[in-house]
Amino acid sequence: MVEERGRRPGGTEAERLIVVAGSTRTAGVEGRDGPISAAGADPEAMATTPSADLELLEYGDVTRAPTVPVSPTGCPTPAVHTRAIRELVGFDVTPMDAGLERESGAPTVSLGEEPGSDIRDEEPVENARELFDTAKGFGRSLPDAELAIGETIPGGTTTAMAVLGALGERPAVSSSLPANPLALKRKVVDDALASSGLEPGDAAGTPIEAVRCVGDPVLAAVAGLIVGATDAGIEVTLAGGTQLAAAAALARHAGVEAPLRLATTSFVAEDGSAGIEALATDLDLDLQVTDPGFDGRNHPAMAAYAAGEAKEGVGMGGALWLAERDGVPMDAVRERIETVYDRLTRSKRSLSRP
Amino acid sequence: MVEERGRRPGGTEAERLIVVAGSTRTAGVEGRDGPISAAGADPEAMATTPSADLELLEYGDVTRAPTVPVSPTGCPTPAVHTRAIRELVGFDVTPMDAGLERESGAPTVSLGEEPGSDIRDEEPVENARELFDTAKGFGRSLPDAELAIGETIPGGTTTAMAVLGALGERPAVSSSLPANPLALKRKVVDDALASSGLEPGDAAGTPIEAVRCVGDPVLAAVAGLIVGATDAGIEVTLAGGTQLAAAAALARHAGVEAPLRLATTSFVAEDGSAGIEALATDLDLDLQVTDPGFDGRNHPAMAAYAAGEAKEGVGMGGALWLAERDGVPMDAVRERIETVYDRLTRSKRSLSRP
Numbered sequence: 225m226v227e228e229r230g231r232r233p234g235g236t237e238a239e240r241l242i243v244v245a246g247s248t249r250t251a252g253v254e255g256r257d258g259p260i261s262a263a264g265a266d267p268e269a270m271a272t273t274p275s276a277d278l279e280l281l282e283y284g285d286v287t288r289a290p291t292v293p294v295s296p297t298g299c300p301t302p303a304v305h306t307r308a309i310r311e312l313v314g315f316d317v318t319p320m321d322a323g324l325e326r327e328s329g330a331p332t333v334s335l336g337e338e339p340g341s342d343i344r345d346e347e348p349v350e351n352a353r354e355l356f357d358t359a360k361g362f363g364r365s366l367p368d369a370e371l372a373i374g375e376t377i378p379g380g381t382t383t384a385m386a387v388l389g390a391l392g393e394r395p396a397v398s399s400s401l402p403a404n405p406l407a408l409k410r411k412v413v414d415d416a417l418a419s420s421g422l423e424p425g426d427a428a429g430t431p432i433e434a435v436r437c438v439g440d441p442v443l444a445a446v447a448g449l450i451v452g453a454t455d456a457g458i459e460v461t462l463a464g465g466t467q468l469a470a471a472a473a474l475a476r477h478a479g480v481e482a483p484l485r486l487a488t489t490s491f492v493a494e495d496g497s498a499g500i501e502a503l504a505t506d507l508d509l510d511l512q513v514t515d516p517g518f519d520g521r522n523h524p525a526m527a528a529y530a531a532g533e534a535k536e537g538v539g540m541g542g543a544l545w546l547a548e549r550d551g552v553p554m555d556a557v558r559e560r561i562e563t564v565y566d567r568l569t570r571s572k573r574s575l576s577r578p
Numbered sequence: 579m580v581e582e583r584g585r586r587p588g589g590t591e592a593e594r595l596i597v598v599a600g601s602t603r604t605a606g607v608e609g610r611d612g613p614i615s616a617a618g619a620d621p622e623a624m625a626t627t628p629s630a631d632l633e634l635l636e637y638g639d640v641t642r643a644p645t646v647p648v649s650p651t652g653c654p655t656p657a658v659h660t661r662a663i664r665e666l667v668g669f670d671v672t673p674m675d676a677g678l679e680r681e682s683g684a685p686t687v688s689l690g691e692e693p694g695s696d697i698r699d700e701e702p703v704e705n706a707r708e709l710f711d712t713a714k715g716f717g718r719s720l721p722d723a724e725l726a727i728g729e730t731i732p733g734g735t736t737t738a739m740a741v742l743g744a745l746g747e748r749p750a751v752s753s754s755l756p757a758n759p760l761a762l763k764r765k766v767v768d769d770a771l772a773s774s775g776l777e778p779g780d781a782a783g784t785p786i787e788a789v790r791c792v793g794d795p796v797l798a799a800v801a802g803l804i805v806g807a808t809d810a811g812i813e814v815t816l817a818g819g820t821q822l823a824a825a826a827a828l829a830r831h832a833g834v835e836a837p838l839r840l841a842t843t844s845f846v847a848e849d850g851s852a853g854i855e856a857l858a859t860d861l862d863l864d865l866q867v868t869d870p871g872f873d874g875r876n877h878p879a880m881a882a883y884a885a886g887e888a889k890e891g892v893g894m895g896g897a898l899w900l901a902e903r904d905g906v907p908m909d910a911v912r913e914r915i916e917t918v919y920d921r922l923t924r925s926k927r928s929l930s931r932p
């Protein structure tokens with residue numbers, strides 16, 4: 225028992241999830257039919273989502289953030305699910321700040337101070353090179369044998385689509401909305417490439433240029449982490465969907481040939497527009513899809529996901545994969561999600577509802 | 579099993595150790611017979627000790643720091659012991675930066691940027707009020723039911739002695755050296771009080787002034803944490819020796835009447851100059867002393883402690899208390915300490931030896 229618990233947390237023996245958090249003004253884009261992202265009840269709330277997500281992982285509740293992040297329909301952030309799984313598996317979480325709009329109450333490794341600009345600006349990530357290099361050095365410095373990497377950045381699926389396009393990869397795009405505003409995203413991505421004078425594929429082989437021109441700070445940091453960690457011989461699992469796939473694409477275009485695993489949720493895998501399987505094949509990623517079995521569950525933290533909201537984020541797919549690998553049954557995962565969610569509804573900070 | 583492991587980490591269910599790290603130029607004081615602190619192989623190494631301690635707790639090895647902190651004789655930092663116990667008990671660690679001289683590779687909650695000056699200066703902690711208030715707000719924001727608080731700041735026993743004096747409390751003082759340079763510390767403390775125009779007891783009831791005039795940034799932050807956490811009804815355990823007792827004194831002088839536990843090592847309890855029992859009685863602290871059973875152990879991470887080096891720090895006493903409370907046998911603790919130490923000697927960054 226002592227030995228078993230001793231494996232968590234435990235340096236080279238521990239499981240670690242690094243969550244890279246940041247902001248991009250791209251999240252504020254509004255289309256005729258609504259917002260480009262559902263990672264917050266409204267634009268103001270969306271600014272605090274990544275900081276609040278880190279607090280949920282660290283403390284099981286928000287501390288500095290005013291409320292627990294929910295979508296405009298009240299669907300809770302996947303940080304709730306990742307936190308629940310963490311309570312069962314006991315993996316370490318290392319939060320990184322790649323450019324948060326609001327400071328988090330969680331401890332963070334600070335990589336950069338600047339939120340990303342709208343990708344339709346000329347240089348949305350001016351410090352892309354610095355973020356990449358700092359994250360690379362950090363990844364190389366870790367003693368871990370293996371590492372999972374997740375993200376939290378509203379608007380990130382759109383910036384990921386733009387980066388994939390700039391690299392000449394399949395411009396797959398998922399969404400935290402049940403109905404993906406594809407037309408809006410395509411328009412934003414086209415304008416982003418145009419504003420930087422890029423045609424699809426023009427940034428092939430120059431990943432930092434791709435991020436600097438049409439990406440976000442989290443993509444720059446995750447790409448650097450992958451390069452540094454694989455340099456150090458660390459086994460890397462990308463915990464997420466198209467955004468982590470885009471970061472993997474950046475790493476491949478930076479010359480990374482090491483095996484990479486992409487662990488995502490069944491909700492992303494079932495999203496046709498994400499085309500995650502084809503993307504994983506293109507990028508030579510070992511795709512692991514985990515289904516938490518939310519179908520038919522009448523619970524606010526499950527029903528909306530089963531209906532296609534949120535889908536993924538804050539390392540949820542990777543956390544589910546770790547739970548499965550550690551033999552934690554999915555009914556225990558669902559039960560713990562209910563526990564964490566109920567704890568939040570009872571806490572001093574209520575979940576904000578529309 | 580799942581339920582058991584599910585208790586760690588787990589928001590209101592988890593055990594959490596907050597480690598407040600910082601620097602004070604007081605650590606650089608040299609007497610005729612040597613340095614005032616042994617929290618580093620030399621003054622240059624001492625500057626990185628608190629940052630390295632946080633990395634050891636988070637990753638099980640240093641990442642950004644050049645070497646694992648050791649005393650001038652090669653005695654390893656108590657961060658090794660606290661890390662080992664963490665691997666057995668699985669408690670969460672939340673690192674806080676109250677003013678580090680060198681940035682840590684560990685994630686931190688940042689409270690302040692300024693290292694403390696030499697307490698013989700007029701205002702060694704100019705931002706004492708800000709540190710206290712920010713830490714108070716943070717402590718109040720935590721959802722935890724209970725909390726342990728530790729410290730890492732070279733030179734901290736001397737600043738603690740000065741603060742106890744300013745408050746009119748018993749000026750107890752422990753040491754990381756086997757032979758406590760008492761004369762040197764008393765001289766520094768007398769000069770510190772004089773430089774601020776304070777007589778012993780002049781700062782009674784004005785804790786922030788006591789820290790501002792003769793303290794260090796960690797004492798300001800820990801005192802604020804105690805006030806905020808107890809305000810929120812959180813059960814607080816102070817994980818350490820005379821420095822944590824001095825922080826408790828500050829909290830008492832700030833009006834805290836809640837029960838407080840002081841969990842320290844047998845090495846501090848056996849140190850006459852620390853007078854920790856009398857101090858705990860004066861301040862109405864529930865004193866818990868844990869003996870890890872290092873006597874007669876021929877291991878670099880135990881023999882020197884048994885001989886009176888280091889004694890305490892980085893939450894070691896509190897971690898030992900948590901292990902005892904959780905029924906982790908001390909032989910398992912000693913075994914894990916050897917494992918962690920051996921891992922470090924094998925790691926890419928060797929322990930620095932004189």
